[in-house]
Amino acid sequence: MNLIGEINCFGLCLKLSENAPIVGLLIVSSVALLVAGIMIKMPKHRLSMFVSAQITVFLAIISTFYLMKCEGMLTIYLYFGYALVSSAIIFGALRFYDRVMIKRLNAKPIKNVLSWIQEFTGGLANATVYYYDSAVPRAFAAGRSVFVSMGLLEILTDDELKAVLAHEAWHIRNNSRTPFLKQLAVMTFSSHKKDELEELADIFAVEIAGSEALSSARCKVDKVFI
Amino acid sequence: MVKLDQINISNDGLTKFFSPIEAAILRSLWNEGEMMTSELTEKTKIPLTSIAGTLDRLVKAGYAARRVDTVNGRMRYVYAPVYSEDEVASEITTKIMDSLVDTFGRVAIENFSKYSDKK
Known part of the structure; x- marks a missing residue:
């Protein structure tokens, strides 16, 4: 069967099927959840609304496939192939991305030079902190590792550094959950809410190091021109 | 290394061959020898946030070298001209x-x- 023929077939089947209202209802609810998500201020609730909207879209896709009651459809095989490949990348390869970054940046464990940084971060998350050679102040988390540049260690005070490390530690703590968000975004052809995750990491950093330390660290790092 | 397509003979002094920030850093390193990042920002009067990327480029291009110094529990770069x-x-x-x-x-x-x- 060809793809265009199949897409026309989806439309016809939806029109004729008695389950079509369910798909319609799911699509309407996902739009409603999306709108509600935009109106909510709290990042945690905004994220939940967005994820609920994505789940309803995913359910709408699955129920459309179900009501086709048809075997051997190319689109269904393509979708499941896409699901398999993307989950292999997201749940498999990305978990080991820190190994790649350690090699690429020639990063070294910080515990050998500034042990308090490893102890502080280790107390917040099961993570290893690495530093790498660059004057540009940067910090990021990948897999079970936090990376900080030498430039960051140079310009931040200890309190500011704690705020940045707490922010990255939050990402590591939630690394078991974020791949599901990424996978859901891939399966529903939407984006995953990165800004909300950053906001939640900032809230955690404020709890640990105080808002003053976080905002002054952010101010120093954001002003960098590369 | 200096690239011929970056040479601008209508500029002044070293900025004919280097960007203004690169020129200011090199001038300070030639005058002073070894310098810490804080001394470099003080001498060139350019904030670190503006020169960080340029310092990386100068080191990568081989014009400057840097080593890491740990003093009073803080890590610092010390730069020197190559x-x-x-x-x-x-x-x-x-x-x-x-x-x-x-x-x-x-x-x-x-x-x-x-x-x-x-x-």
């Missing part, structure tokens, strides 16, 4: 002369000898 001012001047001059001779041949060489006679 080549002296004369060595860099010689590299730039050779590059430009090569390109002039390559393009204009005999005329360029005649002008060089006229120039050296005048001097």
